[in-house]
Amino acid sequence: MSSPGETQSLLRLMTWLSPAFPVGGFAYSSGLERAVHDRLVTDAEGLRGWLSATLEAGTLWNDAVLLATAARAADDGRQLAELSELGLALAGSAERHLETLSLGRAFLSAAAAWPHAVFERLPRDCPYPVAVGAVASAHGVSTEQALAAFLHAALSQGISAGIRLGVCGQQKGVKILADLEARVSAVAELAAASTLDDLGTSTIQADIASMRHETQHSRLFRS
Structure with missing residues (x-):
């Protein structure tokens, strides 16, 4: 049986990574919109492959490493500042930089509803995975749980973007999420x-799709 503290930490994690949490993630596609435009992703199977590659060998993997490192450094303001600089430097395009920075700032602003000294240690310009990792750790969330929830939320957003771009419907979108669970x-x-x-x-x-998206004339997403 879970302790009251563990349940409370889980509830907070669910809230922070819920689509309803006001970080504005719905406005970004991380280059997927350009990939659809260029017909690199044309159907549900293509979307599943795109998201799988991003998860295992792309920006989501780097975000996961940054999140885990931030979780371990949650008590060290200097390490968090250096890690934030690294995370922003790793952004492969101007829009990816805007995305991680905007989401990070919005996350810290909204998560401050749960006061903690960790907010004083984090820099204002903080990439999203660093913000999530440090705050989750400070509130007693295990690193692996925080990672699983963060990655699941990112994939869910990617699927949502794919649905809005007409790549697949909701039923196939749910199937993609189930296929990627393991x-x-x-x-x-x-x-x-x-x-x-x-x-x-x-x-x-x-990475190329993300950069090309910056000059796309007609678009739904900010990245």
Whole structure:
């Protein structure tokens, strides 16, 4: 049986990574809109492959490593500041930089409803995964749980974007999320034991799509 403290931490994590939490994640597609425009992603199977690659070898993997590192450094303001600078420097395009910075700022502003000294240690310009990792750890959430919830929320947002872009319907979107469940668990476990030496991506097409999105004339999303 879970203790009252564990249940409370879980409820907070669910709130912070809920689609209703006011961070504005619905406005971003992390380059997916351009991939659809360029017909790199045309159907549900393509969306599943795109999200899977992002999870295991793309920006989501780097975000997971940053989150885990921030969780371990939650009591050290200097480390959090250095990690935030690194996280922002890793953004592969201007819009990805805007995305992680805007979400990070919005998350810290909204999560301040649960007061904690960790907010004083975090810099104002804080990338989203660093903010989530530090705040979750400070409130007693295990790193692996925070990672699983963070990755699940990111994939859910990607699927939502895919649905709005006409790539698939809701039923196939749910099937994608179910198919990726085991991979989310595996990546969360790996990332929980990761270090900054594990940072790195190999999703060149996704990086190019993110950069090309900046000059796209007609679009639904900010990245």
